[in-house]
Amino acid sequence: MSAEAVAPAPGAAGALAPHVVADPDHIVVRGLHKTYPGTSVAALSDVELVVPRGTFVSLIGPSGCGKSTLLRAVAGLEGFDDGSITIFGATPEEACTAKSVGLVPQAPALLPWLTVRQNVELPHKVNRRADRRRAERERKHPVPSSPGLDAFADVDSLLDMVNLTDAADKHPGALSGGMQQRVAIARAFGLRPEILLMDEPFSALDEFTREALRLQLLTLWQRMRTTVLFVTHSVREAVTLSDQVVVMSARPGQVHEVIDVDLPRPRGADVLLSPQLHTIEDRVRASLQGAWEAGAAPVDLVAG
Amino acid sequence: MAAHGTSTAQDGTSAASPHVYTASAAHGHAVTAVTDTTPAGGTPVVPAPAEQPGPALSAQTTSPAGRVSATSRGRSRFPRSLRPSTWLPTTVSVVVVALAWSWVASENKYLLPPLSAVGDLLVEDSALFASNAWATLQIAIVGLGIGFGAAFVLAVVMSEIGVLRRAIMPLAIVLNVTPVVALAPALVVAFGFGMTPKVIVTAIITFFPVLINVTTGLRSVPVPVLHVFSTLHASRLEVLLRLRMPSALPFTLAALRVVLPLSIVGAVVAEFVAPGSSSGLGTMIKTSAANSQLAQLYAAIAWLAAMGVVMLLLITVIEKRLLFWHESQQGATS
Numbered sequence: 137m138s139a140e141a142v143a144p145a146p147g148a149a150g151a152l153a154p155h156v157v158a159d160p161d162h163i164v165v166r167g168l169h170k171t172y173p174g175t176s177v178a179a180l181s182d183v184e185l186v187v188p189r190g191t192f193v194s195l196i197g198p199s200g201c202g203k204s205t206l207l208r209a210v211a212g213l214e215g216f217d218d219g220s221i222t223i224f225g226a227t228p229e230e231a232c233t234a235k236s237v238g239l240v241p242q243a244p245a246l247l248p249w250l251t252v253r254q255n256v257e258l259p260h261k262v263n264r265r266a267d268r269r270r271a272e273r274e275r276k277h278p279v280p281s282s283p284g285l286d287a288f289a290d291v292d293s294l295l296d297m298v299n300l301t302d303a304a305d306k307h308p309g310a311l312s313g314g315m316q317q318r319v320a321i322a323r324a325f326g327l328r329p330e331i332l333l334m335d336e337p338f339s340a341l342d343e344f345t346r347e348a349l350r351l352q353l354l355t356l357w358q359r360m361r362t363t364v365l366f367v368t369h370s371v372r373e374a375v376t377l378s379d380q381v382v383v384m385s386a387r388p389g390q391v392h393e394v395i396d397v398d399l400p401r402p403r404g405a406d407v408l409l410s411p412q413l414h415t416i417e418d419r420v421r422a423s424l425q426g427a428w429e430a431g432a433a434p435v436d437l438v439a440g
Numbered sequence: 441m442a443a444h445g446t447s448t449a450q451d452g453t454s455a456a457s458p459h460v461y462t463a464s465a466a467h468g469h470a471v472t473a474v475t476d477t478t479p480a481g482g483t484p485v486v487p488a489p490a491e492q493p494g495p496a497l498s499a500q501t502t503s504p505a506g507r508v509s510a511t512s513r514g515r516s517r518f519p520r521s522l523r524p525s526t527w528l529p530t531t532v533s534v535v536v537v538a539l540a541w542s543w544v545a546s547e548n549k550y551l552l553p554p555l556s557a558v559g560d561l562l563v564e565d566s567a568l569f570a571s572n573a574w575a576t577l578q579i580a581i582v583g584l585g586i587g588f589g590a591a592f593v594l595a596v597v598m599s600e601i602g603v604l605r606r607a608i609m610p611l612a613i614v615l616n617v618t619p620v621v622a623l624a625p626a627l628v629v630a631f632g633f634g635m636t637p638k639v640i641v642t643a644i645i646t647f648f649p650v651l652i653n654v655t656t657g658l659r660s661v662p663v664p665v666l667h668v669f670s671t672l673h674a675s676r677l678e679v680l681l682r683l684r685m686p687s688a689l690p691f692t693l694a695a696l697r698v699v700l701p702l703s704i705v706g707a708v709v710a711e712f713v714a715p716g717s718s719s720g721l722g723t724m725i726k727t728s729a730a731n732s733q734l735a736q737l738y739a740a741i742a743w744l745a746a747m748g749v750v751m752l753l754l755i756t757v758i759e760k761r762l763l764f765w766h767e768s769q770q771g772a773t774s
Contacts, residue, residue, distance in 0.1 A: 211671050232673045239671040241664035248765040249686050262674035262682065307765050323668075333671075 160225045163187040168219035179205045181388035192364045194374035194381045198428055202389025203367045211333050235266035238329030240337045244316040246308040252319050253304045256291055259327045284359045288328050298322045314345035332364045350376055358402045371420050381420050385427035392427035553735040561739045573743050575719040576707045583642025584703035591650035599658040616648040624713035637714045642706035646699040653695035657688025690766045693759050700751040
């Protein structure tokens with residue numbers, strides 16, 4: 137079959153204007169506009185964002201600020217009216233075709249009839265052509281093998297990294313919400329994606345589980361420093377995880393401010409108690425307050 | 441053995457229960473008494489009851505084999521299916537209906553035949569009924585196979601190609617609201633008195649529920665999962681086979697649950713309308729009625745009912761095996 141599953145947004149493929157320089161080391165969002173049919177206010181208005189390879193970036197803002205829309209646009213799941221998105225020089229559709237986009241949605245989105253192991257292996261069962269191409273590319277241009285990275289290619293060590301070895305043969309229905317989300321994270325990391333998109337992955341979990349999963353995610357990311365776009369409602373979460381926090385404002389959805397988080401890495405439980413973290417949290421909160429008050433009023437854009 | 445089992449239980453807690461369980465396999469009755477005395481785990485067991493012959497003996501004399509294993513498993517003294525609260529209401533209602541039936545039959549033998557007459561016939565002519573049931577069952581199964589297969593394939597095609605859905609769905613709905621019985625004589629004219637018109641009637645009757653359910657099932661895929669497949673750039677075929685088809689399985693089996701008994705209804709109705717062959721329970725019912733052989737008529741009906749029950753049991757077993765992961769099977773233990 138030549139036609140594709142969920143037709144990637146037409147804008148995502150076609151709107152790549154020739155003047156945009158394809159940057160192999162950045163995710164570049166330029167002048168992104170999106171208005172949902174039947175609404176008067178733009179969901180995204182002139183959004184500019186540049187994310188260097190290997191950084192962890194959080195998107196935060198009041199509801200309706202378009203952070204999830206932006207994430208879906210980067211994933212090629214949603215079209216847009218104007219502007220461009222390039223992922224290390226490729227369009228979102230090309231990036232998906234090459235299987236270099238990992239997605240962790242809010243709901244774990246596991247297949248209930250498969251075991252945990254089969255769910256984690258699922259990305260390797262579909263679109264095998266991309267895997268073959270990747271293997272070929274790696275044969276021609278061998279990347280230095282590192283044990284830390286190779287572990288992500290092996291399902292058993294991957295399950296071990298998220299402490300799911302004992303649950304490997306269980307079905308998702310038998311797992312708690314936190315464990316299910318760990319499976320979804322393992323599935324996305326197992327893809328060894330160039331960009332990992334996480335859409336409020338912990339928002340349905342209780343506070344303790346959320347805290348534990350943040351630390352686990354930090355550990356995983358420390359081993360595979362892929363580029364992450366992380367949508368969240370939690371200031372604590374954004375600051376704990378990220379190198380940069382992108383604060384967005386609503387009506388229309390815009391980038392309000394980009395705040396650098398210069399906490400040392402790797403971050404463990406000790407860093408999370410440091411006064412420095414609280415200072416940055418306060419900055420983000422103040423910025424959010426500003427974004428909230430900005431509301432529909434025009435704001436000076438601060439692009440990263 | 442019994443002494444060993446008791447001393448393990450004496451160690452204290454519910455952790456000892458696996459030992460009790462194994463012991464019960466070998467020495468069921470003695471241990472029965474032990475577990476009976478430990479309703480809430482944690483309390484040390486008094487060894488005395490195990491040595492008292494009383495309760496052990498009574499268990500031995502009054503309970504069937506199933507009871508012992510159930511006792512060692514749970515708190516209740518009966519497995520669920522043997523508990524009076526489960527079987528008593530059914531038994532009472534069956535007895536009441538049988539009594540009412542017998543009373544009516546004794547008052548007027550043209551309303552209902554005596555149950556004993558029906559029972560005698562079922563035993564004496566069992567071969568006759570079996571061969572007629574087989575004839576009807578063949579029609580039902582072949583018709584169901586064709587109706588189910590056609591509906592499933594069409595549902596898949598329609599879910600993939602929107603134009604075809606808009607083209608086919610209205611026709612399918614018209615076919616559904618058309619009384620198929622009315623179609624049967626025309627089918628007899630077209631295909632003669634053989635098996636063909638009957639199979640077609642059955643296929644048409646079973647077609648629509650499958651079509652609707654499978655179509656709904658193929659579309660009942662959560663959006664986040666579709667998004668994950670989409671970012672993986674999975675092909676339509678991969679989405680269909682790995683995502684949509686398994687998601688549709690609960691809906692497909694629910695359709696089968698409706699359609700399996702319906703296939704027998706279809707076959708019998710077809711035999712009513714399109715007689716010709718001398719076999720089949722439907723034909724049998726029709727001739728019995730013409731000759732006022734009420735006992736034979738109700739014996740045939742009993743066979744049809746039994747076939748329906750067996751089919752429902754079959755589909756329940758299949759659902760348990762295939763849908764262990766689905767919500768509908770949660771809490772459906774034992």
